[in-house]
Amino acid sequence: MILVLLGAPGAGKGTQAEALAAATGAAHVATGDLFRAEIAAGSELGRSAASYIDAGRLVPDEVTVGMISARLAQPDAASRVILDGFPRNTAQVAALDAAFAASGRAISAIFLKVDVGILTARLTGRRVCSSCGRSFHVESRPPAVAGVCDACGAALITRRDDAPETVAARLANQLSALDEVVENYRSSGRLQVVEGVGEIAAIQARLATAARAVGFGS
Ligand code: AP5
Numbered sequence: 001m002i003l004v005l006l007g008a009p010g011a012g013k014g015t016q017a018e019a020l021a022a023a024t025g026a027a028h029v030a031t032g033d034l035f036r037a038e039i040a041a042g043s044e045l046g047r048s049a050a051s052y053i054d055a056g057r058l059v060p061d062e063v064t065v066g067m068i069s070a071r072l073a074q075p076d077a078a079s080r081v082i083l084d085g086f087p088r089n090t091a092q093v094a095a096l097d098a099a100f101a102a103s104g105r106a107i108s109a110i111f112l113k114v115d116v117g118i119l120t121a122r123l124t125g126r127r128v129c130s131s132c133g134r135s136f137h138v139e140s141r142p143p144a145v146a147g148v149c150d151a152c153g154a155a156l157i158t159r160r161d162d163a164p165e166t167v168a169a170r171l172a173n174q175l176s177a178l179d180e181v182v183e184n185y186r187s188s189g190r191l192q193v194v195e196g197v198g199e200i201a202a203i204q205a206r207l208a209t210a211a212r213a214v215g216f217g218s
Contacts, residue, residue: 001079001080001081001105001106001107001108001214001215001216002080002081002083002096002100002105002106002107002108003020003026003080003081003082003083003108003109003110003211003214003216004083004086004087004096004107004108004109004110004185005017005020005082005083005084005109005110005112006109006110006111006112006178006181006182006185007111007112007113007114007178007196008114008116008119008171008174008175008178009119009123009167009170009171009174010114010119010120010122010123010126010167011112011113011114011119011196012112012114012122012196012200012203013030013084013085013112014030014032014033014084014135015135015141015200016112016196016200016203016204016207017030017082017084018135019204020082020204020207020208020211021082023208023218024080024082024211024216024217024218025080025218026079026080026081026082026216027076027077027079027080027081027082028081028082028084029068029071029072029077029081029082029083029084029086030083030084030085031064031067031068031084031085031086031088032084032085033084033133034067034068034071035049035050035053035059035067036133038067039053045063045067048063049063053160053161054160054161054166055166055169056161056166056167056168056169056170056171056172056173056174057169057173057174058088058089058173058174058177061089061091061092061095064086064088064092065092065095068083068086069099072099080216083096087181088174088177088178088181089177089180089181090177090180090181090184092181093181093184093185106214106215107190108190108192108214108216109182109185109190109191109192110191110192110193110194110207110210110211111182111185111191111192111193111194112194112196112203112207113193113194113195113196113197114196114197115197116171116175118197119167119171120164120167120168120171122137122140123162123167123170124162124163124164124167125137125138125139125140126158126159126162127143127147127156127157127158128156128157128158128159129149129151129152129154129155129156129157130149130154130155130156130157131149131152131154131155132149132151132152132154134149134150134151134152136149136150136156140200141200143156192210192213192214194206194207194210
């Protein structure tokens with residue numbers, strides 16, 4: 001089964017997907033993480049993706065769909081997968097459906113609903129580990145020691161696309177496509193909505209309940 005976790009930039013997809021994957025043993029596949037790994041490796045795909053990511057725009061579908069298809073073909077994605085950051089427009093929804101139509105693998109979506117007004121503070125206050133990628137927030141999820149990752153002790157950094165001007169571009173460029181994706185899953189009877197504002201642990205509990213309702217439990 002594939003569980004698609006939908007949400008605006010900063011809605012908490014990564015935070016919640018990481019916890020749900022740990023609780024259920026599912027693979028957590030995040031397109032943003034895949035792009036950042038390609039950029040760090042200096043690959044051609046990474047160089048091409050970086051120009052779009054730095055501008056707060058979606059990377060073209062032909063690049064994104066090819067990359068995610070290769071990732072989903074890996075053995076750890078053969079059973080249960082949490083998709084974080086994909087699909088992000090109607091064409092990507094269709095590509096995902098087409099990829100699994102023959103196998104009959106179920107696809108269910110959960111929309112993490114967060115008021116747009118609080119997304120900017122979540123994104124600009126985010127700090128990520130330069131080594132293991134774990135995400136923190138200067139106010140809502142601070143590390144025990146400022147600037148140091150709780151999990152591995154490496155330095156925390158600010159993602160380049162969390163600069164205020166890029167955050168503004170991401171929100172301006174990407175929210176209408178998200179609306180279309182949400183509507184697509186709603187109209188095909190595959191959508192649940194989970195309130196994404198509040199304590200991280202409380203959202204985690206709501207998300208786990210919604211996931212269990214579609215057979216995605218521990
Ligand atoms: P991606 O990395 O996927 O970025 P995003 O979707 O914009 O999402 P984020 O990772 O910024 O936020 P999140 O929802 O995971 O929130 P998080 O849990 O970290 O993509 C980056 C770029 O790659 C895109 O802009 C695009 O260019 C490209 N791309 C990716 N996928 C693509 C695709 N399919 N097609 C084309 N292009 C694609 O939380 C955010 C912060 O809030 C953290 O600091 C966290 O600690 C804090 N927080 C979380 N929950 C709470 C809470 N309940 N209360 C308070 N703070 C909280």
